[in-house]
Amino acid sequence: MEEIVIDTTFGKLSVKLGTSPNKCPFCHCFIHPTAMGASLRDFSNMGQLDVAFKCTSKVCQQVFVAEYRQHHKSSFTSNNFCYDFIKISIPNQTVSSSFSPLIEKLSPDFVAIYHQTERAEAAELDRIAGVGYRKALEFLVKDYLIDKVPGDAEVIKKTMLGPCVKKIDDKRIKEVAERATWLGNDETHYVRKWIEKDMKDLKSLINLVVHYVDAELLYLDTISSMPK
Ligand SMILES: [Zn+2]
Numbered sequence: 191m192e193e194i195v196i197d198t199t200f201g202k203l204s205v206k207l208g209t210s211p212n213k214c215p216f217c218h219c220f221i222h223p224t225a226m227g228a229s230l231r232d233f234s235n236m237g238q239l240d241v242a243f244k245c246t247s248k249v250c251q252q253v254f255v256a257e258y259r260q261h262h263k264s265s266f267t268s269n270n271f272c273y274d275f276i277k278i279s280i281p282n283q284t285v286s287s288s289f290s291p292l293i294e295k296l297s298p299d300f301v302a303i304y305h306q307t308e309r310a311e312a313a314e315l316d317r318i319a320g321v322g323y324r325k326a327l328e329f330l331v332k333d334y335l336i337d338k339v340p341g342d343a344e345v346i347k348k349t350m351l352g353p354c355v356k357k358i359d360d361k362r363i364k365e366v367a368e369r370a371t372w373l374g375n376d377e378t379h380y381v382r383k384w385i386e387k388d389m390k391d392l393k394s395l396i397n398l399v400v401h402y403v404d405a406e407l408l409y410l411d412t413i414s415s416m417p418k
């Protein structure tokens with residue numbers, strides 16, 4: 191077992207680490223790394239430890255953090271703190287957009303795909319994030335149409351996004367969704383048609399579709415809950 195010294199509220203303390211992570215999260219090589227340092231998540235709770243490792247592959251050498259959890263609740267006086275490797279911590283600083291409960295109910299797939307795409311975008315996977323937003327749009331449009339005419343669900347599911355958008359009655363939703371589709375298709379095709387537009391414009395258009403759909407759902411909900 192590897193020993194490492196950590197700072198605690200009682201001063202420095204030597205702790206023992208169980209197995210080390212055996213695969214680098216960057217180069218995916220199998221490695222036998224040595225801990226460079228460790229830090230308690232929370233001084234008041236000895237339970238969780240973040241341990242820094244450096245990839246031992248000569249061409250990689252990236253530093254990453256692994257999460258450890260206390261093996262047994264030993265007393266401070268016994269000076270025998272052991273920690274087990276749990277997982278490699280992937281920093282997740284993405285702030286997910288929030289959608290109204292009406293949108294979440296209408297299309298949980300749209301919300302899930304949109305959030306996953308935001309994570310891809312935050313990880314600078316911009317070449318594929320656009321495709322994700324295009325996919326999210328397709329789920330939103332189709333779930334919106336299926337909600338209106340549940341009997342057409344099977345037809346709508348099999349129809350391409352463009353013809354689906356044409357089925358939308360509301361002029362504003364249709365016009366904005368149409369433009370979002372144009373930009374979304376640019377993200378999936380080899381040649382861009384809208385050179386001066388980018389993924390930010392696609393996101394703005396999708397958010398506008400969400401805004402109008404949300405307003406319509408809220409309107410219908412309010413009217414049905416307060417009939418004349
Ligand atoms: Zn590596």
